[in-house]
Amino acid sequence: xxxxxFIARHVIDLxxxxxxxxxxxxxxxxxxxxxxxxxxxxxxxxxxxxxxxxALEKGKTHYTSNLGLIELRxxxxxxxxxxxxxxxxxxxxxxxxxxxxxxxxxxxxALINPGDKVMFHQPCYVSYHPSITLAHGQAxxxxxxxxxxxxxxxxxxxxxxxxxxxxxxxxxxCNPTGGTCNRRQLEDIAKFAxxxxxxxxxxxxxxxxxxxxQHVSIASLPGMQERTIFLHGFSKAFAMTGWxxxxxxxxxxxxxxxxxxxxxxxxxASIISQEAAIEALVRGEEGMLKMREQYHRRRDFIVRRxxxxxxxxxxxxxxxxxxxxxxxxxxxxxxxxxxLLQTEKVAMVPxxxxxxxxxxxxxxxxxxxxxxxxxxxxxxxxHVQFLAARK
Amino acid sequence: MNPVxxxxxxxxxxxxxxxxxxxxxxxxxxxxxxxxxxQQRVLLGWRPVLNLxxxxxxxxxxxxxxxxxxxxxxxxxxxxxxSRFDEVESCHLISGGYDLLVFVNGxxxxxxxxxxxxxxxxxxxxxxxxxxxxxxxxxxxGILMEGRTEETGRLNVAP
Numbered sequence: 001x002x003x004x005x006f007i008a009r010h011v012i013d014l015x016x017x018x019x020x021x022x023x024x025x026x027x028x029x030x031x032x033x034x035x036x037x038x039x040x041x042x043x044x045x046x047x048x049x050x051x052x053x054x055a056l057e058k059g060k061t062h063y064t065s066n067l068g069l070i071e072l073r074x075x076x077x078x079x080x081x082x083x084x085x086x087x088x089x090x091x092x093x094x095x096x097x098x099x100x101x102x103x104x105x106x107x108x109x110a111l112i113n114p115g116d117k118v119m120f121h122q123p124c125y126v127s128y129h130p131s132i133t134l135a136h137g138q139a140x141x142x143x144x145x146x147x148x149x150x151x152x153x154x155x156x157x158x159x160x161x162x163x164x165x166x167x168x169x170x171x172x173x174c175n176p177t178g179g180t181c182n183r184r185q186l187e188d189i190a191k192f193a194x195x196x197x198x199x200x201x202x203x204x205x206x207x208x209x210x211x212x213x214q215h216v217s218i219a220s221l222p223g224m225q226e227r228t229i230f231l232h233g234f235s236k237a238f239a240m241t242g243w244x245x246x247x248x249x250x251x252x253x254x255x256x257x258x259x260x261x262x263x264x265x266x267x268x269a270s271i272i273s274q275e276a277a278i279e280a281l282v283r284g285e286e287g288m289l290k291m292r293e294q295y296h297r298r299r300d301f302i303v304r305r306x307x308x309x310x311x312x313x314x315x316x317x318x319x320x321x322x323x324x325x326x327x328x329x330x331x332x333x334x335x336x337x338x339x340l341l342q343t344e345k346v347a348m349v350p351x352x353x354x355x356x357x358x359x360x361x362x363x364x365x366x367x368x369x370x371x372x373x374x375x376x377x378x379x380x381x382x383h384v385q386f387l388a389a390r391k
Numbered sequence: 392m393n394p395v396x397x398x399x400x401x402x403x404x405x406x407x408x409x410x411x412x413x414x415x416x417x418x419x420x421x422x423x424x425x426x427x428x429x430q431q432r433v434l435l436g437w438r439p440v441l442n443l444x445x446x447x448x449x450x451x452x453x454x455x456x457x458x459x460x461x462x463x464x465x466x467x468x469x470x471x472x473x474s475r476f477d478e479v480e481s482c483h484l485i486s487g488g489y490d491l492l493v494f495v496n497g498x499x500x501x502x503x504x505x506x507x508x509x510x511x512x513x514x515x516x517x518x519x520x521x522x523x524x525x526x527x528x529x530x531x532x533g534i535l536m537e538g539r540t541e542e543t544g545r546l547n548v549a550p
Contacts, residue, residue: 023548036548126550175550241549294401301413347547370402374409 017126018353026347033376035364036347040239045287051279052272060271066263068096069274075281076247084217086225088249095255096269100205100233100246104131107201107229110257112137117162120169121152122355123176128169143357149314150179154188168198173206176354176363177323178316183216190221200228206319208237211296226251237288238280245273295320298366305377309384320367327360329387337362344379395424440534449498451525455489457518469516478506
């Protein structure tokens with residue numbers, strides 16, 4: 001029997017993640033230096049892990065409020081107020097989610113009517129387009145370009161806009177490009193959002209990993225808090241990817257709508273992760289700053305090295321990704337990534353895994369040790385020279 | 392902090408050629424900077440962190456020492472004198488119930504005991520000693536002795 005006929009049409013039509021295809025190849029190889037991992041190489045700081053162990057010992061094994069522990073929501077408000085200059089009521093404007101991924105899922109499901117149009121910049125995180133599709137929305141990708149350091153511009157938004165657009169999804173700093181927007185660029189985007197009456201879904205998961213200048217949240221700009229859902233989490237800044245813990249802040253009616261989807265699907269985020277998250281917010285800043293300092297130095301090294309090798313790479317202002325242009329090698333991004341992997345056992349993710357605007361680029365995550373980065377640089381160098389000699 | 396020093400602390404087992412690459416300096420500059428740090432007596436030497444078996448590692452003891460401070464020099468002269476013994480691995484002036492905390496290494500329990508009773512406690516100015524033998528070490532110079540025994544299962548490719 002062909003069981004696939006039972007699958008919903010919009011799921012059948014959903015393409016597999018390009019990352020997954022690449023993972024299948026990499027997972028069969030040994031001794032690979034991977035620059036393909038979208039997570040910190042640090043384990044979660046011990047004091048955070050210890051707080052989780054303590055919570056277990058104290059019998060914290062039960063459901064929490066659908067919105068999450070009130071102590072955590074209070075801590076989130078204090079943290080967001082201090083670092084993002086915007087304040088939310090812990091009682092009804094904050095919801096704790098299973099990572100930002102779930103926050104995106106429940107937001108799109110709570111907000112999108114079938115056929116509603118959703119704008120998002122591309123290249124972007126792999127789940128944006130599918131999340132829109134799964135919520136029966138219509139995705140409108142807005143390109144970002146290397147010449148702008150992959151910052152999103154209001155001009156590009158204006159060019160891509162279509163009547164019926166309702167939502168704008170932002171991810172600044174951006175996975176995979178490391179691009180972000182300065183205050184002036186954000187003000188232009190905010191102006192555009194107000195003019196076109198768009199609700200903004202702002203995923204700021206990499207905000208702590210901003211290396212130049214101060215991160216600015218679009219929610220903090222005049223007139224924007226009422227039309228922004230601010231999404232954040234603990235995975236990147238506090239090295240807590242496996243804990244699956246994040247949150248969304250926004251106007252109470254929107255949080256209430258998201259909570260409806262959340263309560264019938266997820267119920268609540270894991271209480272252990274919530275307890276650990278409180279510890280991260282209250283006492284995690286020093287450890288986070290140390291990790292950021294290391295990412296900063298590794299970024300400077302890998303970006304310089306890639307440019308030396310001849311793979312043109314803009315300076316990513318945030319995140320832990322470099323996004324070099326590999327087109328000069330004469331290969332497509334996928335051919336380059338596969339040949340680099342097979343010849344030199346270095347894994348980078350082809351840029352098209354993050355949308356068609358990633359054509360010609362690869363994503364190199366520098367959240368790995370200096371030894372590995374130095375060795376990866378040497379191997380990439382050798383491979384690029386080998387390709388050039390072959391031409 | 393000096394970037395070379397920072398990399399020495401963070402960089403694991405990077406050699407100077409690798410450090411030069413990371414810092415975007417000629418290797419000769421890195422070597423010169425390391426020499427400077429040595430001359431300034433900031434960088435005093437290198438020691439590996441070992442996890443030796445009892446046979447190879449010998450015996451380690453921590454000794455609390457009370458001493459009499461001296462006019463003019465305080466604790467320094469006597470502390471310096473104690474530090475010079477080969478058996479003494481490290482020596483610190485401490486606040487609280489005693490004055491010096493001395494880490495001592497010896498090939499056997501008897502040798503360490505002999506050092507304490509014959510050399511250390513007989514020094515003029517040493518008022519008392521209390522010796523604690525180390526039974527097991529869990530962390531040394533910031534490194535866990537057991538380390539991470541299991542792979543964490545970090546994936547090679549992730550979104």
